[in-house]
Amino acid sequence: MNDALDVALRLLVVFVVFLTFPLIVGQTEHKVMAHMQGRLGPMYAGGFHGWAQLVADGVKFAQKEDIVPAGADRRIFQLAPAVALLPYLLVLLAIPIGPGEGAVGQVVDAGIFFVLAVMGVGVLGSLMAGWASANKFSLLGGLRTAAQLLAYELPMLLTAASVAMAAGTVSLPGIVAAFEWWWVPWQLVGAVVFFVAGLAELQRPPFDMPVADSEIIFGAYTEYTGLRFALFLLAEYAGIVVLCGLTTVLFLGGWHGPWGADGLGWVWTLLKAALLAFVVIWLRVTYPRLREDQLQKLSWTLLIPLSLAQIALTGIVKVVIS
Amino acid sequence: MSLAAATAAAARATTTAAESHGFLSPTGVEIAFLLVGLVTFGAAIVTVTTKQLVHAALWLVMALGGLAVEYLLLTAEFIAWVQVLIYVGSVVVLLLFGLMLTKAPIGRSPDADSGNRWVALTVAVAAAAALVWVVVDAFRTTWVDLKGPAAGSTEVTGASLFQNWVLPFEALSVLLLAALVGAIVLSRKAKADATTPADAATPAGAQSRRSEKEGTR
């Protein structure tokens, strides 16, 4: 009985995190982006600096009519948002925010593989949406999504493998436990490659070619409206949370920090993840969208060689110090 | 391929159930294994029988995911996640990518039926039978201990892969490398063909050139 309660509690906590953190990131994006562009951003909803803007947006989405285009493949069209969103919920289960069993939803033995595999499944949602919408812009968006995923999955995997080599384990808590401060310079290239590839996998600007709104309206999500559209948006922001949490855990040492080793480690994890989320927003504001060929070129000619070099470096250092 | 894999899974499911010590009082894991096996099998059947091409690809996701769950139930966690990562995350995405490039319609494809249906069925059944027979024969007395330390954890899998199965592993990698190089060579030749249309002005010349290339290949 106690076990069941424990599991239920963990699931509940993860679910709450899943529902709130993306909104926090979204609101931060509203505000940070506005100020980086010399604006104020939302100021009305909720009274104080528009803190409830995304709640208001959610209410608005819920009120909208749920439309399925006449020519669409109905069931796949309706299923796609769930396929896009659920993997991130699963991934959140496996990300540890503090030392010990208590600070992770579920300890997964092959944590890295679990996380990357499930994140890859999320892209299926976009593909389904792109194909089932019966819309040429959606189809183009789906094609671009697939091409982008194929290009950026590999560097992500390779850099994750580099960290796993360094730590000698593929479990996420194990990696953080083995972390030393000098891993940061050692795995720096890998961290950057992982982060960039993750951004591309989330289709965040400057890698948002699949949803390039000035060319193909909104890519695979063109035909969506109401709650299903909101689910896709939530998936994107949940993806940011997951990516930042993963990068923190893999490359920035998770709960390790100068102070707070006793019980306050989770603050460090959250702080680092928040900083990374800020960087995600910062990059979005700063850089223009990459063209499709530039996007492919960046991955195949820069990120993959860099990640291979990182693996080689990791191997050499590992052999030298052991 | 998918059918074979699915039937293999189903076959394994039946084997384990049959081999189970508590066949008449099966544990929860065994029941789950059997049910997931049935779902996987069904998904695989639909994959090859549906007339909607993209649906076939998505049912394939279901079948492959079901297989991953079966691996999980057999405590082979690493293999399970790799299955999801490679097959669901990459192979199916590639498949869908290819399908989107074609004129696959929404709804039924009128020409999605093959005349070789019976031949294919025969081959599939034969392959399934062979696999079932081999698996039953090989693992007749093997018992996966679900209670003890995980038999399929990353550490165990890695150790057995690089201690007992190094040679097949390396042979496989050489095979993949050869495939990779071959793909590059083929794509480069196609490009050369496309960029020299002036040479292929006359059909006869083009044909002779092509036959030359076939010869060099």
Next chain:
Amino acid sequence: MAEPLPPTRSRIPGSGLAKGLAVTLRTMTKKTVTAQYPDAQPELPPRSRGVIGLFEENCTVCMLCARECPDWCIYIDSHKETVPPAAPGGRERSRNVLDRFAIDFSLCMYCGICIEVCPFDALFWSPEFEYAETDIHELTHERDKLREWMWTVPAPPALDPGAEEPKELVAARKTADKLAAEAATAAEAAELAARTAEQAAQPEPPAGGTTTTTGSTTDTTTGSTTDTPTDTPESSKPSDPQDGAS
């Protein structure tokens, strides 16, 4: 991807990317430029073209504004009245009386030509702009409403330092000066006549009368206004005695 500027090539790779990040970060720390309009009224520049006010007391129904209006959004109705002669035995005069003056702001394109052409300063720009309506007919502002807008017309901003004096001021001063000079000479003449009448044998006091008079009399006598038109009366005052002496 080629950088058009040669110096950027020689720098370390990625410096351009870093510069972009620096720009956005710097902007974030600066004050925003958002105008929170409904909460805070905008600071409109003088001569903002918000709405047109009618100073109907000045209007003579010359119809110039209605004729010049490019999109015909000014409606004027009037009738003639005869005014009895000012002096007995004089001729009756006729006068235009304004019956209706309306501007349709749904047509108006805020070009301001009507205000420019009005010869009697009956039309003015007002910076008020919050007169949106839910019914388009309400946008036709009739005479009373246009008159109401006049209260919102701000005083004209001060001239730039060193700018030419407004023509109307110059003209007004000229008339005033002329009148004053006439009065002064008349008074002088009268005084002179009186003096000569009283004491014909006595000599005149030298320039005694001119020192007490204002600068305007010296202006008219010496004609110095044509030489220094921009001089203010204060600056010209000290030179008056010399002018008068010479």
